[in-house]
Amino acid sequence: xxxxxxxxxQDLTEVDLIRAIEEGYDHIETLKRFTGAFMGPCQGKxxxxxxxxxxxxxxxxxxxxxxxxxxxxxxxxxxxxxxxTGIDRGKDEEEI
Amino acid sequence: MKKKYDVVIVGGGVQGLSLAYNLARGGLHxxxxxxxxxxxxxxxxRNGEMIRSAFASEEWIxxxxxxxxxxxxxxxxxxxxxxxxxxxxxxxxSTSEEMAACQNNIKRQNELGLGTCLVDAEEVINLxxxxxxxxxxxxxxxxxxxxxRHDAVVWAYARAARRxxxxxxPFTEVIDIVVKSGKVLGVKTTKEDIExxxxxxxxxAYAGRVAGMVGIELPLEIYRLxxxxxxxxxxxxxxxxxxxxxxxxxxxxxxxxxxGGTGLENPLPYTGLKSTRVAAQNMASKFVLLFPGLYGARxxxxxxxxxxxxxxxxxxxxxxEEMEGFILSAGWGGYGFMxxxxxxxxxxxxxxxxxxxxxxxxxxxxRFKTGKLITESTIIGLAEKNVQ
Numbered sequence: 001x002x003x004x005x006x007x008x009x010q011d012l013t014e015v016d017l018i019r020a021i022e023e024g025y026d027h028i029e030t031l032k033r034f035t036g037a038f039m040g041p042c043q044g045k046x047x048x049x050x051x052x053x054x055x056x057x058x059x060x061x062x063x064x065x066x067x068x069x070x071x072x073x074x075x076x077x078x079x080x081x082x083x084x085t086g087i088d089r090g091k092d093e094e095e096i
Numbered sequence: 097m098k099k100k101y102d103v104v105i106v107g108g109g110v111q112g113l114s115l116a117y118n119l120a121r122g123g124l125h126x127x128x129x130x131x132x133x134x135x136x137x138x139x140x141x142r143n144g145e146m147i148r149s150a151f152a153s154e155e156w157i158x159x160x161x162x163x164x165x166x167x168x169x170x171x172x173x174x175x176x177x178x179x180x181x182x183x184x185x186x187x188x189x190s191t192s193e194e195m196a197a198c199q200n201n202i203k204r205q206n207e208l209g210l211g212t213c214l215v216d217a218e219e220v221i222n223l224x225x226x227x228x229x230x231x232x233x234x235x236x237x238x239x240x241x242x243x244x245r246h247d248a249v250v251w252a253y254a255r256a257a258r259r260x261x262x263x264x265x266p267f268t269e270v271i272d273i274v275v276k277s278g279k280v281l282g283v284k285t286t287k288e289d290i291e292x293x294x295x296x297x298x299x300x301a302y303a304g305r306v307a308g309m310v311g312i313e314l315p316l317e318i319y320r321l322x323x324x325x326x327x328x329x330x331x332x333x334x335x336x337x338x339x340x341x342x343x344x345x346x347x348x349x350x351x352x353x354x355x356g357g358t359g360l361e362n363p364l365p366y367t368g369l370k371s372t373r374v375a376a377q378n379m380a381s382k383f384v385l386l387f388p389g390l391y392g393a394r395x396x397x398x399x400x401x402x403x404x405x406x407x408x409x410x411x412x413x414x415x416x417e418e419m420e421g422f423i424l425s426a427g428w429g430g431y432g433f434m435x436x437x438x439x440x441x442x443x444x445x446x447x448x449x450x451x452x453x454x455x456x457x458x459x460x461x462x463r464f465k466t467g468k469l470i471t472e473s474t475i476i477g478l479a480e481k482n483v484q
Contacts (some may be wrong), residue, residue, distance in 0.1 A: 027134050033247040041327050041396060073371050077327055077394035082382035
């Protein structure tokens with residue numbers, strides 16, 4: 001069977017998601033946690049359209065009625081050092 | 097959902113689901129779990145996943161060691177891989193005062209048969225070379241502690257309970273509890289009404305509200321915690337690590353993500369689930385202090401969770417005198433996840449036999465009236481000023 005990658009961070013395929021839904025992870029929040037979709041470095045930005053489309057189709061729901069799992073900060077991954085206070089930042093502090 | 101159950105459990109978190117599974121295993125098959133959202137949507141899916149029994153007090157050690165022994169074989173018992181990773185749990189001491197506390201605690205732990213050992217700075221660095229030596233004085237190492245995958249534990253208990261004919265009802269909120277002459281008669285939900293003589297309050301952060309439905313005021317407060325996770329990193333932290341010094345707890349997941357949380361020294365007057373910048377900075381500063389190598393590690397996500405906590409920070413377990421058929425498994429604070437295997441098993445014994453097993457007897461709700469509170473000094477993540 002050809003592999004259709006749906007989520008690029010976790011290498012999830014269409015078949016992975018379909019199997020998960022059939023296993024009973026048929027709410028978008030449990031599907032997210034079971035498969036790891038939305039939980040990689042892109043935090044769902046790349047896969048959201050793919051996952052929702054497939055999920056809506058497989059569960060017979062309308063895509064307009066689906067709620068996207070909570071988008072959590074930060075918008076893009078940022079180094080912890082940028083947030084840390086009271087830490088000796090060393091030589092490259094100026095560049096940051 | 098049926099019209100009548102022997103036991104109705106309010107809250108589809110890891111405690112409620114573990115209890116449902118253990119009740120069914122003990123022979124009660126008319127059991128329902130009512131969850132207002134999806135199962136595991138509360139603190140069960142938001143916690144730090146860490147597991148130990150190396151506490152300071154006899155009460156906590158006995159309860160959580162019972163749990164640890166069940167964790168060892170939980171995946172096979174439930175026929176679901178909960179990814180229990182027994183690489184050890186280190187309580188880090190960063191000052192001589194903290195080391196003195198460890199020396200005190202290890203005596204009690206060894207008396208009670210725990211295989212914990214006191215480690216010095218060199219041993220800690222050997223165990224975790226990435227740690228900043230400036231913050232390492234020593235600690236207590238529990239080699240059979242570790243962490244597990246929290247969502248998997250929720251699903252494992254839910255599946256095992258369903259196989260034993262427990263009805264698990266997500267998106268079914270309890271809106272009232274029907275009582276008459278001091279006895280529980282049933283519950284009203286957003287779906288149908290149910291008849292039952294036994295209601296268990298396993299509603300996590302919202303346990304106080306559920307108790308209010310039967311007119312009981314519990315000394316429970318909602319406490320809010322935040323956590324964060326980085327992008328996957330090369331393996332550098334095998335063990336579960338907690339640091340009383342920074343009110344922090346952390347581990348590296350099997351995907352390589354560094355996940356952890358720290359308590360705020362001054363908790364915010366807010367109990368919602370939105371993330372805050374104050375917490376992000378608190379966590380980042382402390383984690384970079386402990387692990388200078390995390391300076392460039394990228395924060396992927398942060399989130400919040402809420403729990404209920406009692407005046408002595410210990411769970412409140414057992415029947416209440418004022419209302420027949422109303423039973424509590426609440427106030428677990430940040431320890432409901434690691435305590436869930438024992439919590440569910442012991443509470444099921446209490447319900448089936450009508451008598452509290454020894455491990456949970458000290459945690460009875462009576463203690464808030466008699467004043468026999470439990471003193472446990474190694475609670476991590478809650479601001480120190482709240483610790484007894």
